[in-house]
Amino acid sequence: MSSIFESIEHAQAQLKELAPNQWNAFQQFNELVFKEGALSVKEKEIIAVAVTHITQCSRSTDFHTKAAKKAGASLKELVEAAFVATAIKAGGGVTHGTHVHNAKKTDASDFLYARSNLQNLKSIGKNAHEGFKGYTQFNAAATTEGMLNTKLKEIIAVAVGIATQCPYCIDVHTKKAENLGATNEELAEAIMVSSVVAAGSSFTHIAKMIQSYND
Known part of the structure; x- marks a missing residue:
């Protein structure tokens, strides 16, 4: 893995030369x-690690996991964030599944x-009782207070909802986060973390494009 990352680092150095204004x-x-x-650096990096599990960019996961560790996050906290x-x-899959009902009308x-x-x-829930029960139990376990408090978990959920582009997730978890005391500033900063991590995934893939071009 390190050799792959070293190759990407070399491509990123070339990217800086090819598009310096955009790079900066x-x-x-x-x-x-x-x-x-409003959110600490540690909290922002924990949110970032969670979002990388949606963007599925291994480079971003590696980068933000190390940054979160440096900021004081424990492995248990990061695992809890990943489970959120x-x-x-x-939840995005389940809630979008409700459109099947509308499709039949x-x-x-x-x-x-x-x-x-x-x-x-x-x-x-009625037609897939056991599976839906399993989902609700899993969702409850993932968002229950642990090493991370429920407020931060719901802020993470909002950031992940932004990354998955699920309006139902955004609606439900924004309300839950607000009820737990999340401020507009905290939610806005979480949104920006989600945005820059998503952009970071594309940024990394630009480097991979350069790497492919050079091969």
Whole structure:
């Protein structure tokens, strides 16, 4: 793995030469997002690690795991954050599954993401009782207080919901985070972490593109 990363590092050095203005702007973007603010650097890096499990960029996971460790995060905290991401990913699948109910209705609304559509979760729970029970138990376990408190877990859930582009996840977990005391500033900073990590995944793949071109 180290040799692969070294090769990417070489490609990134070339990227800096090929597009210096864009390189510098991205570096500043990343630096500003991860500055201490309403969320600590440690909290931001924990959120970042969770989001990398959605972007599925191994380079980003490696980078932010090391940054989180440097900021004081424990392995248990990072594992809990990763499980929050896993649960939200599962939740996106379940909640979007409610559209199956609408697909079978000839008079269904044309508005795809109506909040009221979540009422159709009852139908999934009824028709796939055991599987739905397993999902709800897993989701509860992933978001229950542990090494990370429930407020931070729900902030992570919002950031992951942004990364998965699941409006239902964003709606549900924003409300839960707010009820647990999350501020607008904390949520906004988590959104920016999600944004820069998603961009970081593309950034890494630009380097891979250069690497492929040079091979």
